[in-house]
Amino acid sequence: MTPRHPTQFLIVGAGAAGLMTARELARAGKRVTILEARDRCGGRIHPLPAEEFGYPAEGGAEFVHGAAPVTRALMREARLSLSPHEGTRWSARTGALSPDRSLLPHADRFYRALSEVTVDLPIAEFLETRFADRQYGELRRTITRMVEGYDAADPRCASTLALRDEWLDRGEGQQGRIAEGYGALVEYLAAECRRHGAAIHLGAAVTAIDEGRGRIAARCQNGAVFEADAAVLTVPPPLLSEIALPPAAREKATASTDIGFGNVVKILLRFQTTWWADHRGQDLADLSFLLSNATVPTWWTQYPAAHPVLTGWFAGPKADKVAQLTAAELVEMGIASLAEIFNLSPDGITSSLVAARAINWVNDPFARGAYSYATPKSREAQSALKKPDGGAVFLSGEALYAGPVMGTVEAALASGLETAQAIIAAGPQG
Numbered sequence: 001m002t003p004r005h006p007t008q009f010l011i012v013g014a015g016a017a018g019l020m021t022a023r024e025l026a027r028a029g030k031r032v033t034i035l036e037a038r039d040r041c042g043g044r045i046h047p048l049p050a051e052e053f054g055y056p057a058e059g060g061a062e063f064v065h066g067a068a069p070v071t072r073a074l075m076r077e078a079r080l081s082l083s084p085h086e087g088t089r090w091s092a093r094t095g096a097l098s099p100d101r102s103l104l105p106h107a108d109r110f111y112r113a114l115s116e117v118t119v120d121l122p123i124a125e126f127l128e129t130r131f132a133d134r135q136y137g138e139l140r141r142t143i144t145r146m147v148e149g150y151d152a153a154d155p156r157c158a159s160t161l162a163l164r165d166e167w168l169d170r171g172e173g174q175q176g177r178i179a180e181g182y183g184a185l186v187e188y189l190a191a192e193c194r195r196h197g198a199a200i201h202l203g204a205a206v207t208a209i210d211e212g213r214g215r216i217a218a219r220c221q222n223g224a225v226f227e228a229d230a231a232v233l234t235v236p237p238p239l240l241s242e243i244a245l246p247p248a249a250r251e252k253a254t255a256s257t258d259i260g261f262g263n264v265v266k267i268l269l270r271f272q273t274t275w276w277a278d279h280r281g282q283d284l285a286d287l288s289f290l291l292s293n294a295t296v297p298t299w300w301t302q303y304p305a306a307h308p309v310l311t312g313w314f315a316g317p318k319a320d321k322v323a324q325l326t327a328a329e330l331v332e333m334g335i336a337s338l339a340e341i342f343n344l345s346p347d348g349i350t351s352s353l354v355a356a357r358a359i360n361w362v363n364d365p366f367a368r369g370a371y372s373y374a375t376p377k378s379r380e381a382q383s384a385l386k387k388p389d390g391g392a393v394f395l396s397g398e399a400l401y402a403g404p405v406m407g408t409v410e411a412a413l414a415s416g417l418e419t420a421q422a423i424i425a426a427g428p429q430g
Contacts, residue, residue: 005427006229006392010035010218011198012206012243013234015043016409017397019189020070020416021232026196028424033226034198035218037205037366041190044236044367045409047183052355053270054307056181059359060266060370061409062311064176066169068410070417071185075178078188085175087288087303092341097282100291105139106131114164120376123147123163124155148316149298151407152262153373162374162406169404177302182409201226205366208244209233209393216392230392232419234412237261237399238368249393255384258377259399262407263319263362264370267296267312267334270355274301274308279342294337308354312337315370323362330358371407372399386419388426394419 007030011022014036026032046059064071064082075082091100104110113130121129127140147155147163178185190200205221209231218226233240237256245253277285290299298313312334314322322330332346335353339346361370382402385395396419401411 006423007031008228008230009033009423010216010226010228010231011234012209012218012231013043013397014038014041014190014200014202015234015397016045016186016189016412017416017419018043018232018234019186019193020413021234021396021420022193022198023189023196024417024420025423026193026198028420031228032193032196032198033228034193034200035204035206035220035226036200036202037221039202041200041202042183042186044361044370045182045186046359047181047186048268048357052357053268053309055302055305055309056183057268057309057357058177058182059268059357060361061182062177064178065405065408065410066175068405068408070413071410074185074189074413078185080184080188081179082174082176083179083305085177085288087286087301088284089289089291090284090287092290092292092294097279097284097341100289104142106136110139110143111168114160114167117160117164120159120161122156122376123158123160126160127155145297148318149313150315151373152264152315152319152370153260154262154317157260157373157375159374159376159378161376162378162404165404185409206243209246209249211246211249211392230394230423232394232396232423234395234397234416236367236369236397237372239366240395246391246393248389248391252385252387252389252391252393253395255381256399258375258381260373260375260378261369261399262316262371262373263360265296265312265314265319265322265330265358265360267314267330267359268355268357269310269312269331269334269338269353271308271310271352272354273352274306275349275352276310276342290341292337292341294340296334296337299338299341310338319360320362323360325360327358327360330360331356334358373407386422388422394423 009032011018011034014034022032022034044060048057048059089100147153206218208219210217216231240253240256287301296312296314299310335346396415398411401415
């Protein structure tokens with residue numbers, strides 16, 4: 001039987017949610033042990049060596065979206081600064097490079113129809129039902145690109161109501177990046193955990209959680225066993241099916257299959273110069289985002305910083321189709337896309353290349369993808385996953401966050417904070 005008021009906790013996963021949960025529990029006087037499968041903390045926050053790209057580049061999460069109150073509060077604690085998102089968006093979708101001033105076709109009609117939805121359905125079904133006519137072809141293509149590219153979601157599964165909330169939520173606060181990188185935020189949280197007495201074990205891939213005689217035991221791939229009163233699992237949804245769980249927790253975890261989980265391929269290319277800044281008489285010196293119809297359709301710079309780096313973004317169902325490509329082949333795909341966009345030879349672009357990375361998150365054994373998105377069944381699934389059941393296994397992570405920024409670092413931090421607060425509130429009150 002599980003202790004009524006557990007005081008010893010195992011946190012499975014040292015990503016944003018795990019570190020936040022651990023920090024809060026440790027601050028409340030709980031004994032906390034963090035088990036992380038990787039050789040680093042951060043999870044899908046993946047800082048790359050500064051010497052490789054000339055700044056704290058991000059192989060995973062990169063942007064701070066909207067108000068992000070939990071993220072910004074942590075940044076203030078850690079004395080980290082926000083580098084604002086500035087510059088001009090350009091587009092090559094018409095066949096020629098030009099500033100992107102495109103508006104959503106039939107926007108008024110689209111948002112009016114969106115506001116009338118009362119029963120959730122996949123966004124693809126919504127488009128097919130309300131905007132099937134030929135005249136809405138560009139609208140359908142634009143929305144599909146947004147859902148696949150930004151949300152890394154399959155339009156045949158993505159929740160219309162969740163997307164409506166996301167699109168209509170204007171948020172507050174300037175968009176941007178952490179100037180010192182998300183890695184600095186992870187380092188701060190990990191240091192906070194240790195300062196409050198939490199132990200962090202790297203290379204500890206948990207394969208099973210056993211429950212018996214009022215205790216929880218986590219069994220690791222390397223043979224190590226850790227015991228406590230309770231465990232908090234903060235792993236991505238696909239990994240829940242790979243960890244053997246007690247019957248009650250296993251039954252609860254099955255709800256995670258109703259939460260979408262999309263993939264992203266991120267390609268970082270460092271060059272000798274910002275060769276795109278003056279492209280055949282066009283001034284792209286303040287280029288921020290570049291949108292195209294190329295295989296790797298979205299690119300961005302570090303503007304206003306002058307780093308000669310272009311980052312490519314390839315997401316959603318299309319990214320699932322390149323799982324077998326090597327990192328070198330993905331880099332070639334990125335260079336070919338840039339060659340198409342700028343009407344240059346791939347060899348010419350390659351000759352200026354200094355460093356390159358391609359991260360395909362679906363091939364990461366401890367992620368199996370990039371981040372979550374809502375399906376019509378996700379809100380119900382989140383409630384089931386978070387519902388107290390008297391057991392000793394708790395679940396947390398960005399996939400369980402019910403706000404409008406699901407799939408972000410903010411969602412992970414907020415979920416970790418919420419999980420810890422719920423556990424602490426359920427304990428004995430002084």
